[in-house]
Amino acid sequence: MAATEKEILQVRELTKSFYGVAANDKVSFSLRNGEVHGLLGENGAGKSTLCSILAGLYRPDSGDVILNSERIRFRSPLDASNMGIGMVHQHFKLISSFTVAENMVLGLNAKSRNISLGTVEDEVRELARQYGLDVEPSAHVWQLSVGEQQRVEILRQLFRGARILILDEPTAVLAPQECDRLFEAVRHMVERDHSVILVSHKMDEILSNTDRVTVLVGGRNAGTLRTNETDAAELAKLMIGSDHLPKLANKSLRRFVESTPVLTIRDLEVIGDRGTEAVSGASLEVLSGQIVGVAGVAGNGQREFQQAIVGRRQISGGSIMLRGRDITQLSSRARSRSGLAYVPEDRLGTGLASGLTLEENLILKSYNEPPYSHRGVLSTAVITAAAEKLVKDFDIRGARSGMPVSLMSGGNLQKAILARELSRPHDLLLAASPTRGLDLAATASVRQHIRADTEKGGAVLLFSEDLGEIVELSDLILVLAGGRIVGSYTPATLDISELGLLMTGAKVHN
Template sequence: MMMEDFVVLKGITKTFGSFVANNNVDFAVKKQQVHALLGENGAGKSTLMKLLYGVYQPDSGDVFVDGEKVVINSPHDARAVGIGMVFQSFMLIPAFTVIENVALSLKDLGLTIDQRDIEKRILELSDKYGFDIDPHAKVWQLPIGAQQKIEIIKLVMAGARLLIFDEPTSVLAPHEAESLFQIFDSLRASGYTIIFISHKLNEVLRCSDEITVLRRGAVVGTINRSEATEAVLVDMIIGEKSANSQSYERKPLPPPNKPLLEMRDVVACDDRGRRTLDGLNLNIFPGEIVGIAGVSGNGQKEAGEVIQSIRAVESGHILLDGTDISHWSILDVRQAGVVCIPEDPLAFGAVPTLTVEENLALGDVEADSAKGWRPVNWGQARAKLDKVQKEFGLQMPRLNVPIRALSGGNVQRIVFARELAAKSKLLLAYYPTRGTDINAAEIIRTVLLHYRNLGGAILLISEDLDELFMISDRIVVMYHGRNVGERDPKTADITEIGYLMTDGKFSHKDRQTVTPNVPPMQKAGVESVAHVSH
């Protein structure tokens, strides 16, 4: 028997100026199914879902819910017809309890809040779906996985029948992701319909009933899960053979001699004054990619910030080439050869109002000019760009376009090109492929491997364990600001790493914490052991 469609989009077109985000899209989701939405970065997936949820309004086309034509001009309108959405950034108030956050989403909320009734309903849902949520807990006290469950409770209690999830596993450990998929199964069995946006093909193949692929704002096709394989989906997504970092040449590592970077018992605090690095020990050698695994909020970002001197070191030492840089300025650290690909390239790695060329030239000044205002060496900047494009294969957009007008993927390429052109020894890469499509992600990984093969050291901070296993020479797990274990990706157990990420202990009976072997303090002295020349 054919299943009925719950939501149907017909002829949906959405433009932003001259850019066509969605082009005459037809899209249908059957009742009580998990429908995956795939596509390259900029293919129009998020725009299409925001149109369905009322964040944007289409230029043309129609939306049908349960066979009835509807007009959705706002998220309020979407919720009124039973559509809810869980964004990557959760819509929760950290200082409020679970009850208070849920209450804000209820349609029937009066002048007073019946906390007992809301608590009862939360506990009923928590028991039914295995959420294990304390209704009286403050949101800021809860792990990311629990916060995501609160978002689901909000939607269900608000009357949503269609739940849209935007990259829901990006902040979860492997066993937490599997728990989410089990929740999907339970929700589907209870009559709910789910749209699931993901860049991870194994996740889509694990939990979806149907899969729709978008390319350049248009639908390539919709297939049943039974017809889908990774090869079929990749071909639909990119339409051509993608780069393959797994087959990229990996030069053998030189015998360990002296670390390029040493972090010894480093302690640092977050913006609220709470200890976020708690005696962190970490070594990185030249020609090595060290991947940092950990659930978001366990000190990964702060580890990179103290290396760059963006965040102060309370105690402990950071050595670069044997020299203590713990209290150097940001400029001194950068001039010593530490460069960075930030988590949000547009916010932290570029000036939005400047053009592509001007952003590429940032930092390129005449070395022998007087202090104060110094002229940009445009010729040197363009020469570096040409060399990087040839050596790393990074294609650049037009140079005279303001960088804020570009997609996230293109902004990231520009920042990559500028940082790779610097005379660097250590590259800090924060979530470099987050939000990118398959082909762009493979290009980035290939560039990182090439940098490593030239002798550069990389600290790779990523929440994609597949990525860490694919290109890291060594994986370090961080939990509560400490290094709780190091593994060789070729022999590591991904389940064990998942447990280390979430409770700092092994999955084995002994569950002993691994303490890395830290060499004794060496005398300070500047010695360049790695230098990537472009």
């Protein structure tokens, strides 16, 4: 790689506290010209906070940021952007009703906004070609897949002349093939003298795509190492302060002899955003006590499938039954009330109410039911006690009284959704990439919660792009490709390479 020893960006003893707790605690860090620098750390370790300071989003309480040997203070993200630092956030910040090109110029000052959209489109097309970030500049953002939206975010920063790109957990939302494409784009960036900060929870990703890696623990730098001089074991040890990683529980062999169907879907047809068929004639059944995993590459109908099940998208054919009751015509609220719990992929968009506190979010769906409410009167004591128990059971960290959940770390948000959905009475849990963005310990704990749910007779329909997760949890694995269920395996009949072929062999619809 093109990395040199020259430091382009330095951070000295940066401290940033929220509600009296330090998210960054005298953290020091440096970025070299042309390097990919990995940032590792458990949920809540302060990775996003550090990145946000570098991108001008937060002002540090103390410490220095030095760019090209000059001490700087950003007053806004625009400041940082003008100095060549651009960040792609964990939660995208695009305006979905605008086109790709319109999003490029969004927030730029009036002078630069004067360029015609046609010119912007041409420039974006050229950038897309150079960096291998394929996307149509005239498309509306709402039409794009998550992977495409991410490419738009990256292009947006490149369009604005970013020399330093900060990617906060970019692969958490991507399918394996898309990850490869992203890292190819990252290589194009460093070849063109850009420097990249890459936040990730995936050790192999850090090991194969970075030049150096910094581990954050509790807001401090626990060590910066050359990637080719370290390995997963050493990094894990640094990260959790011990080499004793939590063991994943062995999957118990469950039997479904007396099981009854909880979810029955027949011949489901769903139209996607672009008017084409996203799900075509899909049928499946989830039995009580069973985890059914749906494997597939993103963009093969998973999103539309889930939306149809929870009632957020009209279906054009077929039926959905929950415990023998046809819920096809019910509203999403009514489905939720009839026993459908949902952990969506989009944590802040559809999962949580970003302006409410954690406590409020945890009882969001049950606040008007006993024991939280009696004859229309909310019982604050009961609510607080229930919320406290969930926070403890699910190890949700970083919430403070009165603080909106939107300020919590990505991983802790995910735990909060799970806590809320699993704690409500439900027959079926529909979970989409439930451990995406979680660290090792949190991943193990979330999987344990999901398993425990089925041990009590619940049923789980799991969508995940993480094949390892599907294999580890599922009693039955279905393969979704091109909107169709093209394969089905039990743990006994599982053939991973065949499954991989089914997943990827099918043409990805676009």
